[in-house]
Amino acid sequence: MSESPVKKLDCRGDQCPLPILKTKKEIQTIGIGEILEVWSTDPGSKEDFPRWAERTGNQLLKVEEKNGYWVYLIKRMK
C-alpha cells in the first residue's frame, strides 16, 4: 500500500471544531489503509488530531509544521 495521500483536505481558516468534523467526513470517503492529508491553521489542532486519531482508531502518521499551518497525514484504519 502506498504511503502517499490519496486525498487532501484544506481546512486553513476554519475554526474549531470544523477541521475535525470535516476530517471525519472526508476519511470515510477513502479506503481502509489509504491516507488523508489535512491542512489546518487552528492551533488547537496540534492537540486535537493526535487525540482524535487515537479515539477513533485511526493512525496519525505525521505532523508537520509549515509557515502558519500544520499538515497531518492520517491513515484510515477501519
Added chain:
Amino acid sequence: MSKPAKKMCIIVHSGTLDKAYPPFMLAAAAGASDIETHLFFTFWGLNLLKKGGFESAKLPGMMSIGTGMMKNKMKKAGFPDLKDLVKQTVEMGNTHIYACSATMELMGLKKEDLIPEVEKVLGAAAFIDMAVDADVTLFI
C-alpha cells in the same frame, strides 16, 4: 483498536447565541470522535428548535444589539454559521436532538412547529435514563 463507545448528554437550557454554539461545537467534536451525543432542549433552549430559531438567536440582554457585529466577527474568524454547524453536526451522525415535552406545553408548541432535526419529544425521566450512564453530562 479504537477506544470503546462513549456517551455525552447535555441539557440545553439557554436560547441565546453565545450559549447555542457550545453544545453543537461539543457535539460536532464528539460525533467526529465516535462519541454519541444526546442534546435535551428545555426552557429557553427550546426556542432554538423552533423553525428559524437558530437564525434568530441573539446575544443575551443589553448585548443583543451587538448580535450582528458578533456574527460578522465570528464569520471573519472562521466560525461556521450556527444553522450550518447544526446541519453539519446532525449529518455526520452520532448526535440526537430532543425537545422537552413540558416546555412544549408551556410554550404551546407542537412537534410540527420544530425543525425536522428534532428526533423525539421527551420527558425528564427519559432523559435521565440516558444521562445516568453517560460519560459526560453538561448543563448549558
